[in-house]
Amino acid sequence: MNILVVDDESVIRSGIERTIHRHFPEHRVVLAADPEEAVQLLKQEPIDLVLTDVLMPGMTGLELMEISRKIHTHVKWVVISAYSEFAYAKEAVRLGAKDYLLKPIGKETLIDMIRELGKEIEQENERNKEAQLLKRNLRFLREAVFARWASGLDLGGIDLAPFTENHPFFHLVMVRLESDSDTKLEHFIVENVFSELIESAGKGFVTSIDARSLLGLVTPSGEGGLNRLVDQLRSHLKRYLKTPFQILCSDRISDLAKVPAEVRRMRESSAFQVYDHYASGGEQAVEVALQYIRAHYSEELTLEKVASIVYLNPVYFSQLFKQKTGKGFKEYVTHLRLERAMELLRDSELKVGDISERVGYPDVRHFSQIFRKKTGFTPSEYRQHAGAGRSDASAEQTAKP
Missing domain, CATH: 3.40.50.2300 (Response regulator)
Incomplete structure (x- = not known):
């Protein structure tokens, strides 16, 4: 034993x-x-x-x-x-x-x-x-064959029909994980929770198609069965996972030949879908991103570029950044640039055009428009107003006995 x-x-x-x-x-x-x-x-x-x-x-x-x-x-x-x-x-x-x-x-x-x-x-x-060994081997064979087919790979002459003969129609449900660390435990959790819910909602199976994605073939029993399954899956995964995830669903499918194309479509659409759950961590990734932004705010900065620096999906990075900083990415960068611009307008004699370039705005007209929208002043008006304020403060200090 x-x-x-x-x-x-x-x-x-x-x-x-x-x-x-x-x-x-x-x-x-x-x-x-x-x-x-x-x-x-x-x-x-x-x-x-x-x-x-x-x-x-x-x-x-x-x-x-x-x-x-x-x-x-x-x-x-x-x-x-x-x-x-x-x-x-x-x-x-x-x-x-x-x-x-x-x-x-x-x-x-x-x-x-x-x-x-x-x-x-x-x-x-x-x-x-003997019974368990046979059942396990058949299950893994079925899932491996279907995963290969779903990924668009050649089956080498294997007939897929016997593996899905109990599913004249079905839906595909994909769970995608987002993490820059090992997801073995999360993978295991999703596979087990998903399999159990499919068993209670109808029939089907779950297979892994890559290190961060699992695909379920589901034939639900009864009207609304798929929606209930997805709602329950989302609820359970929020409880167990410490990693953000997405759940994507296909329409009803009755032709196996359409599976590879549908899987490609789901993978592509995941880049634009919000995440169902935030990670409990993420502070380190955001901190690295903030350090990069502060060091490179004078250059062209895009959400996609900074997300790639910390190896995160842009959609998830955007959500995580706002959760941790309280500001959207574009709002944060604009605020940082304008704060620096105001410092230079107050404390230097640089021309407005030079300041505009130094804070990441090559087009001085665009810079002036953003500056006025945020502060109520043009850059020149702000400099004049700030200079007058310093002169008044200096005169007041001089007048004191």
Whole structure:
């Protein structure tokens, strides 16, 4: 039996591992310090039993269990916590946990539990091993073939019809993630949540078409089923993801030959669609962008150019920039340029045309129009007004006894 122990406290992980090795040397134990590591191990290892802590950074053990149980249906779960609130136990049971243990865990309690679950898992494995292997291989084959087709690649003579014969019509639903970091965990979350919702809304499947995009083929049951599925998907992903995302949908499709073109259209339209969710981070990207703007405000600056500097989609960068600064990109750059222009008008004798070029406006007439619109003065009027103000202040200072 392969046992995965998920706990952010190394003392707890090591203690459970020692106890199991001492009394059940035939069992293999793997350790994860957080849910993200657990996700990777569940994908890489043939895990039979998961012992998971409840409260951990990033994601709770119950959330890990909830998003994992559909794709890893054979895995048994035991929830461990130092908190005895009934709500945790109730939720663990609802999700199908075999047991709920409180820290510190007594050795005898742990030994008895491993012994009982070991027998149960051994019996189930004998019955289900071949069936699960066949089902899993067919699923991955179907998804891999469809992903290749959706991406416009040659299938090498494979007939796609048997893979989609239960879908005389369908919709495509694409989820695109936006992040400048690794999205393996987010990918896993989307795949599991999406698959579960499709199962409850009709029939279909989900496949990955690149590192940041997943595509669902959905045949909803009943009127309005697709809209309900998308609303639920958006709601769940906002809850679980820390990464911004988009959800794009196709019209009804009944001809498989149209899939590659529709996928291309969805990818292209994503560049102009707002994001369903903001990232909880992003401060670093915006700060880098602000530093670049302050250093290059005298040059031509576009939203697309600055977004490329921080490796973000322009639509998402625009939303994130306004969220973090309180101003739109163009508004922020204009404000910065005019502030600098006012400084130069007050404190230097440069000509207005020279100042215009220094703050990023090669056309002095355009500069004067923007300046007047924002301040109520032309640049010359502002300089005169600012100079008069300084003269009055100087005279007043001189007149003081």
